[in-house]
Amino acid sequence: MLNIVVCVSGGGTNLQAIIDGVNNGLIHNTRIQAVISNNPGAYALERAKNAGIEAICMSPKTFESRDAFNDAFTERMIALNPDLIVLAGFLVQIPTRMIAAFPNRIINIHPSLIPSFCGVGYYGLKVHEAALDRGVKLTGATVHFVDDGTDTGPIILQKAVEVMENDTPQVLQKRVMEQAEWIILPKAIDLIAAGNVCVKEGKVVISK
Numbered sequence: 001m002l003n004i005v006v007c008v009s010g011g012g013t014n015l016q017a018i019i020d021g022v023n024n025g026l027i028h029n030t031r032i033q034a035v036i037s038n039n040p041g042a043y044a045l046e047r048a049k050n051a052g053i054e055a056i057c058m059s060p061k062t063f064e065s066r067d068a069f070n071d072a073f074t075e076r077m078i079a080l081n082p083d084l085i086v087l088a089g090f091l092v093q094i095p096t097r098m099i100a101a102f103p104n105r106i107i108n109i110h111p112s113l114i115p116s117f118c119g120v121g122y123y124g125l126k127v128h129e130a131a132l133d134r135g136v137k138l139t140g141a142t143v144h145f146v147d148d149g150t151d152t153g154p155i156i157l158q159k160a161v162e163v164m165e166n167d168t169p170q171v172l173q174k175r176v177m178e179q180a181e182w183i184i185l186p187k188a189i190d191l192i193a194a195g196n197v198c199v200k201e202g203k204v205v206i207s208k
C-alpha cells in the first residue's frame with residue numbers, strides 16, 4: 001500500500017482527481033493518509049473532509065518566522081512518514097530539510113510542458129498567460145520529482161494539450177487541467193504505487 005500525503009493551496013481539483021482515482025480503481029494500492037494546506041480557506045480542505053480524509057492546515061502566517069514554519073511543517077511530515085508526498089497546486093516552497101528527508105518521494109504537477117514556462121514566478125494563470133503571449137500551439141502539463149530547485153526535478157510524465165484560437169488564460173487553464181493534469185497526476189501515482197518508476201542518472205525510467 002502506497003501511503004500518500006497531498007499538499008494543496010487552492011480549489012483542489014487535482015486532489016479530487018486523486019480521490020476519485022483511488023475510489024474508482026484507476027489508482028491501485030494507494031491510500032491518502034492526509035491532506036495539508038497552507039491556506040485555511042482552501043476548498044481542497046473541504047474536499048478532503050468530504051472524503052473522510054484528515055485535513056490539516058499549517059499556515060506560515062501563524063508562525064513567528066518562516067524557519068519556524070519550515071521546521072514544524074517538516075517535523076509533521078516526518079511524523080506522518082508517507083511513502084510519497086504529492087504537491088497538487090501547493091504554493092509554498094518545500095523546505096530543504098523535507099526534500100532531504102524524502103529523496104525522490106515528492107512529486108509535483110506543473111501546468112506546462114517543462115522546461116517551458118516554469119521556474120520562479122510561473123504558477124497558476126501566469127503559466128498560461130506566458131504560453132499565450134509566446135504563441136505556442138501546444139502546451140500541457142508535467143509531473144516531476146521535486147528537488148531543491150523550482151520545477152527542475154526529474155520528469156515523470158507529460159501530456160500535451162492544443163492551444164486554440166482566442167483562448168483566454170482561464171479557458172486554457174481549464175483545458176490543461178481536464179485534458180492533462182487530472183490524467184497524468186493520478187497515472188503517475190499509480191505507476192509509483194506499482195513500483196514502476198525509478199530514477200537513473202537523473203532521468204526517470206518507467207517500466208510498464
Ligand code: GRF
Binds near residue numbers: 009044088110124
Ligand atoms: C493547477 O493548475 C496545477 O497545475 C497548479 O496549480 C493548480 C491547482 O489547481 N500547480 P487545483 O487546486 O488542483 O484545482
